[in-house]
Amino acid sequence: MAATEKESAKTAFEPLLQFEMEMGTFLSDWQHCDQLSTFMARMISHNRADPVRHSNFLSSALNELLEMSFRSGIPDGRLGCTVYRDGPTERVKLSFPCPSTQRQFYREAVSRTNNGSAYARYLDAIWTELAPSREVILLDLAINFDAEIRLEERPSPSITLVVDLPLEGIVN
Amino acid sequence: MSTVTLSERYRAEFDPNSQEFSLAGVIRPHSVDEIAATVTQLKQAIDAARGVLYINVKRLAQMNNTAFHAFARAFLDACRTRSDIRLVVVTSSVVGWTERMFRHLSNIEPQITVEVYDSKFYPGQTFVEDTSFIPILRTQTKMTWRHERTILPRHGMRAGIHMADICCGIGDFAVLVRKEFQPARIVALDHSKASLAYARDVATNFGITDIEYTFGDASEMLLEDNQFDLVTCRHSLQIFNQPDVLLKELYRICKPGGRVYITNEKNSHCLGEPRAQSIQWTYNEVAKLFAHFEMDVELGPKSRRYLADAGFEDIRVESFMVTNLDGDPQDFADIITAWENVYAGEMAVKRGDPPEFIERFRQGFRDHIFAALHPKGYAGWPIWAASGRKPL
Numbered sequence: 001m002a003a004t005e006k007e008s009a010k011t012a013f014e015p016l017l018q019f020e021m022e023m024g025t026f027l028s029d030w031q032h033c034d035q036l037s038t039f040m041a042r043m044i045s046h047n048r049a050d051p052v053r054h055s056n057f058l059s060s061a062l063n064e065l066l067e068m069s070f071r072s073g074i075p076d077g078r079l080g081c082t083v084y085r086d087g088p089t090e091r092v093k094l095s096f097p098c099p100s101t102q103r104q105f106y107r108e109a110v111s112r113t114n115n116g117s118a119y120a121r122y123l124d125a126i127w128t129e130l131a132p133s134r135e136v137i138l139l140d141l142a143i144n145f146d147a148e149i150r151l152e153e154r155p156s157p158s159i160t161l162v163v164d165l166p167l168e169g170i171v172n
Numbered sequence: 173m174s175t176v177t178l179s180e181r182y183r184a185e186f187d188p189n190s191q192e193f194s195l196a197g198v199i200r201p202h203s204v205d206e207i208a209a210t211v212t213q214l215k216q217a218i219d220a221a222r223g224v225l226y227i228n229v230k231r232l233a234q235m236n237n238t239a240f241h242a243f244a245r246a247f248l249d250a251c252r253t254r255s256d257i258r259l260v261v262v263t264s265s266v267v268g269w270t271e272r273m274f275r276h277l278s279n280i281e282p283q284i285t286v287e288v289y290d291s292k293f294y295p296g297q298t299f300v301e302d303t304s305f306i307p308i309l310r311t312q313t314k315m316t317w318r319h320e321r322t323i324l325p326r327h328g329m330r331a332g333i334h335m336a337d338i339c340c341g342i343g344d345f346a347v348l349v350r351k352e353f354q355p356a357r358i359v360a361l362d363h364s365k366a367s368l369a370y371a372r373d374v375a376t377n378f379g380i381t382d383i384e385y386t387f388g389d390a391s392e393m394l395l396e397d398n399q400f401d402l403v404t405c406r407h408s409l410q411i412f413n414q415p416d417v418l419l420k421e422l423y424r425i426c427k428p429g430g431r432v433y434i435t436n437e438k439n440s441h442c443l444g445e446p447r448a449q450s451i452q453w454t455y456n457e458v459a460k461l462f463a464h465f466e467m468d469v470e471l472g473p474k475s476r477r478y479l480a481d482a483g484f485e486d487i488r489v490e491s492f493m494v495t496n497l498d499g500d501p502q503d504f505a506d507i508i509t510a511w512e513n514v515y516a517g518e519m520a521v522k523r524g525d526p527p528e529f530i531e532r533f534r535q536g537f538r539d540h541i542f543a544a545l546h547p548k549g550y551a552g553w554p555i556w557a558a559s560g561r562k563p564l
Contacts, residue, residue, distance in 0.1 A: 052395060122276070130245065145269070
């Protein structure tokens, strides 16, 4: 059993909501990112202590993840998103097509969200980059949303980002 | 297919008089090009500013990283080329992520600072958010509810509606409405975390899970446009220094065809017998005292004008008098005691009133209590309930 799967097995995350979409359909309109993140955040946050503010925070995080998968730009395959909950934390599992040549990029980008230089890299990106890279999106989630991010790799043409968002604590 | 374009979902404005550049709404562009005009507008604002430029993002509900980086770039470039300018980003304590994101800019560039807009901006907020006031708020709602439960259906309250109670305080009105009228959805918003904590505790104790209590600024709400069949806002326009701004927000979140219901007082019309003169003098002074702190507790009869000016139609106004004969007279007396403590004990002191004035001021409240508890006495507190329909 892989380390990531062992960790999943230990926790008590309950599934709340799941959707799948053909990538071709998803990529047909940029507004899908906004619409899906807004709708999902509302559904998921309705029974949080402060549903409006929780939904606002969650929508921000979901939107960034969806925009990242949108920018991958690969029309074949499916986009999948499942949201789970364990206490104050929502877990987002986002799967999207990713060619093998890009897997190493995601491995490195995810690992950089967990090391001590994450904040310095994030500030440097704001200072120097004209537009945010996918790495900066992940750093943003780790720094501004206190997210813990992992990568699940399967032998399929997709990758799965696992993002734990402890938003209930931040909101309240 | 999208029916709403990016530009329709956000607003960017520059007010040269206050040197304030405001961003509001949802900014989630695919590329920087989509917001290029706004970035240019920001750069022009920076060029025009002298000293301090305020960047108001209080009503910025959503912004993606593409937009954040574009605006951040303009801020940082300005700091490089304009050592004479300071940029102050004003965020809201309601939208937590904006403070988190913009705060990083001040770590990069000390010319940029972040200020969190909060209750200190409302002159009277501290008086009404005092937790010691909570028991009396419950009593007030208990006494007004006897009247409002019959009034509300005439103003759009019915089963199955989506409603929002703005400035919900300790949430007791929302609980009573839920029980009496069974709306399908209730959002209850307030700017006092202490009041909301109390509201949530009460809801938990009574097993109520379907009231959505939310922290928010009534004049800058996160709630989306055109959502609610009925928006209630009780005893609150009168304690905001800009009631028209608040009413505009209530209008915004109300569905076309839905109604906004407001209640307000005219404090100088509080009355009692015996000792009517002393009582009347004190309540006239109450109105002046609140006016000193930019609050209009005489607003009740002005409700019709406020609703009309805000664009409502089919305006309905009625008034009712809470009296010592509504249930236990001691409840009425307890409310007046609480008013005396806050108005004479805190507000008049803060205004710097001399002791002899405060003593006379207190006497009117005591006489009101005397009237309320007198076996043949009568004491009243008039309230105006009004509503208007948002045009279709």
